[in-house]
Amino acid sequence: MLVDLDYFYAQCEELRNPSLKTKPVVVCVYSGRSKDSGAVSTANYVARNYGVKSGMPIFLAKKKLENVEAVFLPVDFQFYEEMSAKVMGILRNFADEFEQVGIDEAYLDVTRRSLGDFGKAEELAKMMKNDLLLQQKLTCSVGVGPNKLVAKIASDETKPDGLTVIRPEQASSFLEPLLVSRLIGVGTKTFEKMLDMGIKRIGDLARHDVQKLIAVFGRILGTYFHNASIGIDNEPVKEKGEAESISRMATLKLDTRDLSITLEKTAELSNDLHQRMLTDKSAFQTVSIIAITTDLGTHTRSKTLDKPSTDVTLIDRTVRELLEKFLSESDLEIRRVGVKLSNFSGVGKNQKQITSYFQTT
DNA sequence: GTATGCTTTCGGC
DNA sequence: TTACGGCCGAAAGCATAC
Numbered sequence: 001m002l003v004d005l006d007y008f009y010a011q012c013e014e015l016r017n018p019s020l021k022t023k024p025v026v027v028c029v030y031s032g033r034s035k036d037s038g039a040v041s042t043a044n045y046v047a048r049n050y051g052v053k054s055g056m057p058i059f060l061a062k063k064k065l066e067n068v069e070a071v072f073l074p075v076d077f078q079f080y081e082e083m084s085a086k087v088m089g090i091l092r093n094f095a096d097e098f099e100q101v102g103i104d105e106a107y108l109d110v111t112r113r114s115l116g117d118f119g120k121a122e123e124l125a126k127m128m129k130n131d132l133l134l135q136q137k138l139t140c141s142v143g144v145g146p147n148k149l150v151a152k153i154a155s156d157e158t159k160p161d162g163l164t165v166i167r168p169e170q171a172s173s174f175l176e177p178l179l180v181s182r183l184i185g186v187g188t189k190t191f192e193k194m195l196d197m198g199i200k201r202i203g204d205l206a207r208h209d210v211q212k213l214i215a216v217f218g219r220i221l222g223t224y225f226h227n228a229s230i231g232i233d234n235e236p237v238k239e240k241g242e243a244e245s246i247s248r249m250a251t252l253k254l255d256t257r258d259l260s261i262t263l264e265k266t267a268e269l270s271n272d273l274h275q276r277m278l279t280d281k282s283a284f285q286t287v288s289i290i291a292i293t294t295d296l297g298t299h300t301r302s303k304t305l306d307k308p309s310t311d312v313t314l315i316d317r318t319v320r321e322l323l324e325k326f327l328s329e330s331d332l333e334i335r336r337v338g339v340k341l342s343n344f345s346g347v348g349k350n351q352k353q354i355t356s357y358f359q360t361t
Numbered sequence: 362g363t364a365t366g367c368t369t370t371c372g373g374c
Numbered sequence: 375t376t377a378c379g380g381c382c383g384a385a386a387g388c389a390t391a392c
Contacts, residue, residue: 008374038378042374054374057378102374102382154384187371187385218363249380288368296378300369335388336379343367 001108001125001144003091006160007085008104010044011074012083015137024070025048028058037064041075045160087136093102094128097237098140107148109237110181118167125163146171149233153182171231176203183228185221205229207232242280242344247290248272249338255294257333259323268318269339274312282344283308287318290338291326300340301326308345315339 005011009027021293024047036243043052047070052061053302058072084103092098095108108128114120125142126245141162143154157164166174167327180202181191197216199205203259205213206229227233248269256262266289270276277284288302301322304313319339 031379034375034377037378041379055372055378059377077380104374184384189386220364243382245382247381251379288365292379298370302368304367338380340381 001110001121001142002148002155003106003108003140003142004155004159005087005104005138005140007042007044007048008084009042009075009080010047011138012076012080014044015081015083020044020071022046024052024065024068025051026058026070026072027063027334028061028067028072028077030058033251033253037251083138085138087132087138088323090092090131091128092137094124094131095097095237097239099237099239101240107151107237113222118165122163122165125165129163131159139357146231147233148235148237149184149188149228150174150231153178166230172206175231176201176206177231179200180205180229183225185224185228190217202250242282244344245340245342246276246287247274247338247340249290249292249336251336252334255333255335257327257331259320259327261319262323262334262337263316265337266323266339269337270315270319273339273341274310274315277310277341283310284315284341284344285309286341286343287315287322288342289322289326290318290336290337290340291323291330291334292338293330293332294335295332296335297332299326299332302340304343310345 010025012025013025025044026047027041027043028038038055038058040052040056040058040061044053047061047065050068051064055291062072062179080103088100088106091106091108095110096112097109099107101107109125110121114124121144129140129142132140139161141155141159142164143151143157144165145151145154146164146166146168150166153175154164154166155162177224178201180186180194180199183202188193193202193216194205197208199208205225208226210222210226211226216222217225250265250269252261253264285308286302288300291299293299303318304323305318
């Protein structure tokens with residue numbers, strides 16, 4: 001089953017101030033550039049009813065709520081992380097296997113403890129929802145299905161505070177009317193490609209010849225699409241390791257093309273990343289910069305080093321090099337800037353640098 | 362011809 | 375000052391390897 005906490009940040013805020021529950025609550029990331037600059041992170045359903053959505057500029061949310069007594073709050077990640085940890089601790093007890101996805105979602109494999117009985121799985125889901133409500137006063141939406149794919153899509157069916165059970169024999173007909181873009185692996189380009197092939201809904205995909213899918217998308221993707229379309233998915237519920245990348249971003253006071261102003265900001269970001277790295281005892285091999293320009297376009301440049309490093313000065317030197325590269329290739333001004341580390345070396349990770357083993361330098 | 366790796370962009374939360 | 379976060383993994387688009 002997939003458990004998704006409802007409007008999580010805003011629900012956390014309601015939790016520590018229950019008087020908010022009847023009002024529109026908008027949780028915001030303020031950029032600090034001017035009074036209301038920033039974006040909406042999450043809003044409760046009262047606010048959503050006025051058209052407020054995640055990702056919306058704060059001023060727009062204010063406009064939609066100008067005639068109501070609404071509450072705008074800055075994000076408090078630390079609090080949400082604490083709440084998340086408590087919730088995940090509870091959820092874990094209901095699962096044979098557990099996999100957290102982001103701060104507010106988790107997959108629970110309950111096959112063994114429910115003996116494969118969907119009625120029992122549904123009872124477990126109800127007990128879990130009840131525990132969450134009694135112990136943490138939080139609601140969630142749950143999808144129960146024969147695998148992760150179906151459970152995830154089922155959880156979106158009814159929310160907030162929903163519970164949708166899709167039994168194996170219902171999976172195909174449940175998926176049939178949905179757009180293929182609901183499947184992981186179908187992004188904009190693949191969706192367009194499928195539309196060209198006359199495939200719009202998952203049912204269309206199911207009726208399409210597997211061999212044709214393989215011819216177009218290759219063996220791995222073609223087979224995956226075919227299986228997914230009829231509700232077959234064998235991805236195990238598995239605890240995730242460390243993140244594959246860590247990044248930090250910040251908004252500049254003013255848009256600029258000035259290297260030293262930008263480097264001043266990225267130095268803060270790389271110091272922060274370096275701290276985080278030391279606690280995780282890992283070494284990065286790829287450094288990236290992210291530049292959000294005045295037109296809100298995203299631009300990235302990255303460099304993979306010869307060997308893993310933990311050196312903060314190397315981050316800074318590489319960031320400078322990449323920023324110079326970006327500035328020489330674009331004439332746009334930078335509004336927000338970010339630094340990302342990835343390609344970590346650690347135990348049990350990619351041994352793809354095995355060739356470097358033989359290098360003599 | 363498909364898989365894999367690296368870089369850049371997209372999209373969800 | 376008429377406007378807009380921060381983070382992550384997925385997807386896409388190549389180049390190269392098998």
